[in-house]
Amino acid sequence: MTTLNRRSFLKASALSGGGLLLSSFIKVTDTRPPVVDKAEMQMVFNQLNGFVKITADNVIKIMSPNPEGGQGVKTSMPMIVAEELDVDFSKIIIEQADLDTKHFTRQFIGGSQAIHQGWKALRTAGATARQMLMEAAAKTWNVPLEEISTKLGVLHHKKSNKSAKYGEMATAAAQIPVPKDVKLKSVKDFKIIGKSQRNVDLEKIVSGKPLFGIDTKVEGMKIAMIVHPPAMGLTFKAVQNELAIKKMKGIVAVFPIKIFNDDYEKTFFDTTQFNEVVAVIGNSTWEVMQAKKSLKVEWKEAEAYAEKRNMNGRKTTLNIPAGLESSADHAKKFVEKMTQSANVRRKDGDIETAFTNAAKVIERTYNGPFLAHNCMEPMNFFAHVTDEKAELIGPLQKPEFTEQALSARLGMPLEKIDIKMTRLGGGFGRRSYAHWLIEAALISQQVKAPIKLIYTREDDMTAGIYRPAYAAKYRAALDADNNLIGFHVKVGGMPQSPLAPNRFPAGAVDNYLAEDFTIDTNLTVGSYRAPHSNFMAAAEQSFLDEVAETAGKDPIAFRLALLKRAKENPVGKNNDYDADRFAKVLELVREKSNWENTKATKKLGFSAYFCHDSYAAHVLDLEMKDGIPIINKVFCAIDCGIVVNPNAAKNMAEGGIVDAIGAAMYGKMTFTKGVPDANNFHNFRMIRHNEAPKAIDVFFVENTEDPTGMGEPAYPPVHAALANALYKATGKRLYQQPFNEYLQT
Amino acid sequence: MAKYNLKINGKTQQVDVDPSTPMLWVLRDHLNMVGTKFGCGMAQCGACTVHLDGNAVRSCSLPVSVVGKGAITTIEGLSADATHPIQKAWLEHDVAQCGYCQSGQIMSATALLKNNPKPTDADIDAAMSGNICRCGTYLRIKEAIKSVASPLTPNGGKK
Structure with missing residues (x-):
């Protein structure tokens, strides 16, 4: 993990x-x-x-x-x-x-x-x-x-x-x-x-000045691209037409490279879907693109293996199965796993008795697909590696970790490696996994020249490292007075669990059970804006909306009552949120959105979540027009402590909301026999101008707490605010992402 | 390979490239004008938007051989010092996050306003929906466009 x-x-x-x-x-x-x-x-x-x-x-x-x-x-x-x-x-x-x-x-x-x-x-x-x-x-x-x-x-x-x-x-x-x-x-x-x-x-x-890694150009620099296997589960066997490619105009070299050595113990961010790829190097981008299209490579099925990882001394092993996986099989595995026992991560009270004695039991299952990051600047890096030193320039999120990986790969001490960071054309987690930096370095070393490695959009979208696919089953027990007496979440991810067992509503319910599981896959995954929280919030906050409705309670008042309980008489000691601060964002967004006066007439969806040390709550107001949701407004309240740069923080919240609406409505990456079913923006749908909310109002809780996160916290609650508003507008509960596909059925 | 005399930002520039080479790569690789960005290579994201005779086109899908005598304008051609009214509006609204898509957004917006100085929200959506921003700055982009289109600045002052 x-x-x-x-x-x-x-x-x-x-x-x-x-x-x-x-x-x-x-x-x-x-x-x-x-x-x-x-x-x-x-x-x-x-x-x-x-x-x-x-x-x-x-x-x-x-x-x-x-x-x-x-x-x-x-x-x-x-x-x-x-x-x-x-x-x-x-x-x-x-x-x-x-x-x-x-x-x-x-x-x-x-x-x-x-x-x-x-x-x-x-x-x-x-x-x-x-x-x-x-x-x-x-x-x-x-x-x-x-x-x-x-x-x-x-x-x-x-x-x-x-x-x-x-x-x-x-x-x-x-x-x-x-x-x-x-x-x-x-x-x-x-x-x-x-x-x-x-x-x-x-x-x-x-004004279009060079700022990004992809804008890097130095004297004598060559352009490099890679060709990776067309399907997850395949690996390199042989280049079939090396001579023909080398004869193409502007082409300098073609050769395979191996990113991590077999005996290398990977650390946190040493992830790559394809450990062996073929590099094509030439004088200009267009010439290399042409050669890449003409390149013929023989691939073979990869064998199952145990990937050894050393996380700061903590050694783990990740089982990577063989085979060409399909999304239909993944769905079956999730269903199967839900019926099997899982790891108990937190248990309070007597959950079995609570459900046995319940007047009402609500049970719902939620699914979230793999997602590609789709940073607008495709993956790229500049490298100039000589016997004496390695100079790297480009966009990446975790330079210190990547430098260590490169040092190990080149057998070159850290002092001889120089990494300069350019502005990133988006990161969202994807640029934490800088295998392309190592690829660039290996290519430069072999051609003995400065090179800039560029991924095409297709390379970028089909090279692996996705948000994991998830499924969660939630159960709630209500007593005869519609009090929440039992709460059970069982959640799994492929191949990582998203569970944060001590988050709300843990601490607010006497009888609580949180358990999780993982499913092995040979698809690589990684952090994706608000990792795991982006799914947990979607499922949990959609579920709580339905529980509140079943209990005949207002969804905000329902949560506030739980937070009051968590503040005054918390269950357990490890609750990792401040119930008081959490309640304040709910109250703030309720007030600012005029919730009480408009909830009967408007199609409003509410959702709130705590992650990355900050609290966020949204009210989303939409209407349906010809079967398509028109989002009129999103009200957003955030407690991130002292707001350092208010307009920029507001921009982050606005962006997080737009981005999350896009992912919730349209985002998915599926696979057919290991082949990603989307490879560019014509078949991976991104939110566009006309689909963005017409207005977003952002409100910050004023306090003097030390500042906390702003890049991610506005994102996770969006999915459920949207789902809950869509329910109001259509009468349909949405349990699977992307919502767009399930709204129509 | 073939020689082309291209009219770019009011200057004639000669390049010797394969006729199929998209203008995007002519600009970026051969003329060192990197303001125009590579996003998808198939006219789906708008990051590479330039003007051809005043109209927004996706330079990743525009072979150099079809440009002929057409006048190309790139982000560098609006102004070098961010003083074009659209650039100023982008500054005023602090639009960008990562900023990668913004030169394409700006070129689409400039072409829109040139052809339609008072666009409605629907006009803006129609003209801008070919430009993706993963950071989600669409609302600020729209506000920036409207501020140029309207006689009032967002602060209520006259321009």
Whole structure:
């Protein structure tokens, strides 16, 4: 299982090791660098370290440590540093840091944790730099440190009427020992955090400047593509027409590559569907595409094997069966598994008696299909590998892990591997599994040239690593007074279980049972925006709507009563949500959507979920027109603590809602004898402009809690809000995704 | 291989490529103009949208050999410094998330407004539904288009 306890990866803060470098640097080039010219890249990147850099002539630069894939961290992380540094945010330069494990921790996209886990380190980085500048000023002016103040990048000493720009003290400040225990601002004094700042890359985005990995071009670079087996369960046997391909115009080389060695113990993100693929290398993309079409490869059926994994010392084995799988068989396996015993993950009270004594029992089964990620920028990576070093440039989510895998594969120490992160044209989990980086490196090594590997859309969509397929059976027991006295979930995934057994409604029901199972498959899976939660919320929140209806209760009031119970008299001790904060988002969305006054007349669907440390609740308002749902409005309430960049956070919620409506309505990846049934956007339906909601209103709970996730939490509750509204509009409950297919039947 | 003199963003550029080469790859590989993006290669996602004589076309499915004397406009041709009214509207609405699809979105929107300066919501949907955004920024895109189409900015001020 590719799950990850992210906390186990947190090192000591970068700062405790003196990681902050307040350096004077000489050359300032424009710093949100176009990844175009290699010489320029080296000039810009290699000399720099740390979070804060200030030149003697007062150019202030803040490094953004984590990869940026649309979640907005390249704006919001530097905002947090700038807040404590006390500078004018509009005047600083922001630069994407390279992978740099010396100065930064947790440089990755995953789990909506960048701001949550980076909060203290980012603030401390800014505050420490400010403190060092103040100490330098105090020393230079020979005055007590306590008398130094700062305002927007200027140091002041009022008594002597002295002032200096940060730049004037930067060289001296760099000599000051890194202070410990610097004082952080009080939340009420925030001037940058909480005020919307525009995406720092937006001007470049709207004018078509090179920003993405696929835009990388260096002198002498070749284009590489791969050909992978046409079906899951097949593997490479032989290239049949190598000579003919090599003779094609513009083609340089054709050869197979093996991504992971047989004896390699995989870690968290070392996932690939096809361990051996054929590389085609040429001078231009179109020429390589033509050669790829003409390439003839013999494939063979792969054997079953046990994939050994070493998750930070925890060794696991994943059984990969042989065979060419079809979705129809998968469905049968889920039905079969539901009748068999499963792993009990949590049990409270006496579930059997509760169901025996129940006045009413409701039982429903939900299904969710495999899904392809479909990042708009197809998978790609630049590599230049020589005997001395490996230089990699491109979009990826987990550079530190991928670097380790590459180091093992090339037998090259980490110091000789340099990974530069470009903006990601979407990630959504897919770019955590950077097998294509290793492919690019192996290709470059073999052709002895810089290369850029590009996947076609078809390669991207049919190369594996999907959201797992899931099924869940829910049972609820109501007593004669319509109280929920028993709750049972049995859920399974192929090949990962999505169950989070201690989430709501655990803790709110006396008799509770959560169990799970997995089903082996040779299809590879991986994180997909709000992994597992994206299905659990869909099933659970659809089910609770039906339970509330059966109990004759308002769906919001029904959940609030459960949350009240969980707050006042919780069942069990391991409930992983704060019932009070959870209840507040339900109340907020109820109020803002005018639920009480409109629920009788409008077709409203409600749903709420807690994941990634944040709470989200939606009310979705739709109507049916010629059998097609028209979504008039979605009201969304979120508690993610302090909102660092409100307009960007709102954008994330809007996007999550649109994206999830698309997945719920249209998303599916099915297989016929191992062959993915969709391979491009003509047969994998994505939500489009005309299908998006007409309006989305986002409301944040105002509080001073440390910030939590925003990239994912708005997504999971959407499916059920939609399903519950569709039920109101059509009288039809939806148990299977994509809803579009089942609405018609 | 064949030589083509292409009119791109008001300048004539010569390339020597196979006649079947799509304009997308002529732009990206041969002219180093990477603002036009590769998304699907089959005119399904709109990431590669450019203008051919003022109309939005999908450059991934437009062979260089059929362009002839047609004038091509790419995202780089709107303005180099994000000052075109549509680009400004995108900035004002902080539209993008990952941003990858946005040059295609902007080119579709520009062509729409050129041919229909006051589009209705339905006109916008019809013109823009060939452009996919996986991040889901459709509402902001629509607002940005409407702000250019209407005399008022979203803040209520006159342009």
